[in-house]
Amino acid sequence: MQKLFTLLLLTVSINFGYSQTFQEITTGPGYQRQGYYKLGSETEKTVFNTSWDIAFSVFGQQDAAVFINESSGSRMGMATSAIEVYYTDGDFASTPNPATLTDKRLYNPETSWNYGALNEIRKPGQFFDYGWGAYQPSANKVVGTVVYVLKLRDGKYKKLMIESLTAAGYNFKYADLDGSNEVTKVINKGDHTGKVCAYFSFTTNATVDVEPADGFDFVYKRYFSPLRDTLSGLFIQYSLTGIQMGLGVKTAKVTGINPTTVKYQDYNTQLSSSTDVIGHDWKRFTGSKWALPQDEVYFVKTKESRVWKIRFIDFEGSATGTAVLEKTDLGLFTAVKNLSKTQVAIYPNPTTDKVYLSLDTKDFVGKNLTVNVIDMSGKVVINQNIKLTEEFEVFEIYTQSLAKGIYLLQLADEKQTFVAQKISKI
Secondary structure, eight states, rough: OOOEEOOSSSEESOOOOOOEEEEEEEEOOGGGGEEETTTOOOEEEEEGGOOOEEEEOOSSSSOOOOEEEOOOOTTTTOOOOOOOOEESSSSSSSSOOOOOGGGEEEESSSSSSSOOOGGTOEEEEEEOSSSSEEETTTTTTTEEOEEEEEEEETTTTTEEEEEEEEEEEEEEEETTTTTOOOEEEEEEEGTTTTOEEEEEEEETTEOOOOOOOTSSSSSEEEEEEEEEEEOOOEEEEEEEEEEEEEEEOOEEEEEOTTTTTTTTTTTTOOOOOOTSSSSTSSSSSSSSEEOOOOOOOEEOTTTTTTTEEEEEEOOOOOOGGGGEEEEEEEEEEOOOOOOSSSSEEOOOOOOSSSSEEEEEEEETOOOEEEEEEEOOTTTTTEEEEEOOOSEEEEEEEEOTTSSSSEEEEEEOOSSSSEEEEEEEEE
């Protein structure tokens, strides 16, 4: 059993043995790929930039994000063609003219998995507006209202309309600008359980398997970001190489410190859910070579509540697309209550069809507790309410419906979570 001692702080590490390792991440020569990485297992999956064109969020019940693939390679110092998307004011029956849309280009914000390029024209303050469409409560679905023009990597144009989003998934259609070669597609969320997005290629007319099976903590890729032009003073979209954090991952950037002695506890309140905290500026081009700051680290708290200290130590540019980071496993940190005589155990672990949750406590007798089992995308896959009537009780949690993988079991009362522990389903 795991004993939770009286705590003076709300945050505690339950792993005191720090493990420092190095991890190489790469986009390949000429930035031709994008890589999805997991810090703990060092799982990595790279795919070619050209493998997909558009992505639909599938991680929750109220998300409706639609992204374009902004990753493009580099050849002779110049970026190769990327996917471009423009919004129009017409309906799907009209024939849009790309020449009139130059001021209507959209970009992924790269700050959240909740909104992509096709959500960027949503109206501020209107909760039901998703940009590409609006939620209709009476129909219980998002209904599309906007037609987009896509410029593909080969220079060809397509018009696209997402017709609807229901609990089951997305319905969309696309065609040549004159309406010929129309195709209707359905993205079923159930086919992408545990993923952040479902990825689609107009080349293959099918979805593409992109994300690692056990999820990812960050994506290393090329994308567009606004930078201030030194001559005009205006912000211009540049194609850059950088990092976007995964869903549910929190990050804090710390500068002007000694990377060896800096302590997470001094900066844990600065953790941000924004996915662009690391971004692209962990490296700087000095005119002849790349330089990396020596007084800068990042604290990364994964959705499993494990904290890593990361410091970038090398970047080789377009020659290899490779960067190297030094990472230190600081352990599992979880918000807990001040418990004096509580023992908690979860067994067997790994499990196949069920786990037993045993509680030996006086603190919660007569109280209702919530048990959540959460997958790697942050989705609650099991929700169970329990009530303690005795000081020692054992509860069964059935896991036979879960896919094989790693899950997080959380035990909480009405105020906060006080136990967070991994479950491995085999």
